[in-house]
Amino acid sequence: MDKISDVSLHPCKESAYIKPHRIQYCQNGIQKTWDAMTVHDSVAILVFNTTRKVFVFVKQFRPAVYMNNVSTQTDSEGNKMVDTGKYPGSLGLTLELCAGILDKNHSAQETAQAELIEECGYKVPLDSLQLITSFRGGVATTGSKQWLFYADVTDAMKVGTGGGLEEEGELIEVVDMTVVEGRQLILDESVNRPVGMLFALQWFFANKWPRS
Numbered sequence: 574m575d576k577i578s579d580v581s582l583h584p585c586k587e588s589a590y591i592k593p594h595r596i597q598y599c600q601n602g603i604q605k606t607w608d609a610m611t612v613h614d615s616v617a618i619l620v621f622n623t624t625r626k627v628f629v630f631v632k633q634f635r636p637a638v639y640m641n642n643v644s645t646q647t648d649s650e651g652n653k654m655v656d657t658g659k660y661p662g663s664l665g666l667t668l669e670l671c672a673g674i675l676d677k678n679h680s681a682q683e684t685a686q687a688e689l690i691e692e693c694g695y696k697v698p699l700d701s702l703q704l705i706t707s708f709r710g711g712v713a714t715t716g717s718k719q720w721l722f723y724a725d726v727t728d729a730m731k732v733g734t735g736g737g738l739e740e741e742g743e744l745i746e747v748v749d750m751t752v753v754e755g756r757q758l759i760l761d762e763s764v765n766r767p768v769g770m771l772f773a774l775q776w777f778f779a780n781k782w783p784r785s
């Protein structure tokens with residue numbers, strides 16, 4: 574998964590995922606501008622396997638995280654290149670909640686159910702997905718919304734290995750973590766992990782653990 578090579582950076586002129594805008598507006602009579610991006614809204618699911626009392630997370634290579642951990646050098650043709658000998662792919666590995674973008678005209682709950690099958694291999698009934706809350710990501714840059722769900726799963730709900738959709742080129746490792754490891758993860762800066770995951774874990778320890 575972290576065997577990354579031939580990395581170069583290019584201007585992004587058009588994208589199905591990111592649309593940059595310059596917003597002009599007037600606030601209290603003062604003319605202002607702000608640079609922002611439209612991205613898809615998304616869902617994330619905190620998954621807890623009650624059979625083995627483990628969290629179910631996903632590990633993957635995130636190009637955007639990698640890019641933020643490396644420096645580029647410009648070659649003779651003006652291309653921005655990354656020396657992968659100096660900057661190994663492991664710098665872009667993250668540990669995350671099962672998550673996905675709302676790009677298929679499905680509800681947040683339906684998207685969460687599908688992502689749980691695709692990424693982690695568990696099939697849960699729709700009504701067993703508990704909405705924790707929704708919130709805004711990247712308030713200065715995207716303002717996009719993420720719905721955060723909680724799902725208890727059991728080994729009996731396993732219908733596949735997960736790992737992501739092959740047709741989308743996804744390469745995802747399912748990672749089981751004990752409750753003790755999950756608690757340690759909240760403040761462990763050595764792991765690349767998104768803020769929504771830290772909130773979800775705090776919520777779990779405030780509302781779901783220890784079990785009565």
Ligand SMILES: Nc1ncnc2c1ncn2[C@@H]1O[C@H](COP(=O)(O)OP(=O)(O)O[C@H]2O[C@H](CO)[C@@H](O)[C@H](O)[C@H]2O)[C@@H](O)[C@H]1O
Pocket residue numbers: 590591614615616617669670672673674675719741742743767769
């Ligand atoms: N910027 C991009 N460039 C190129 N291809 C892209 C792309 N974004 C998505 N794709 C393509 O779309 C596929 C599906 O993406 P997902 O729905 O699994 O969202 P992802 O897990 O990347 O982010 C989810 O998880 C993270 C972490 O929780 C959230 O921040 C995020 O909002 C949520 O959708 C990817 O495998 C890729 O092929």
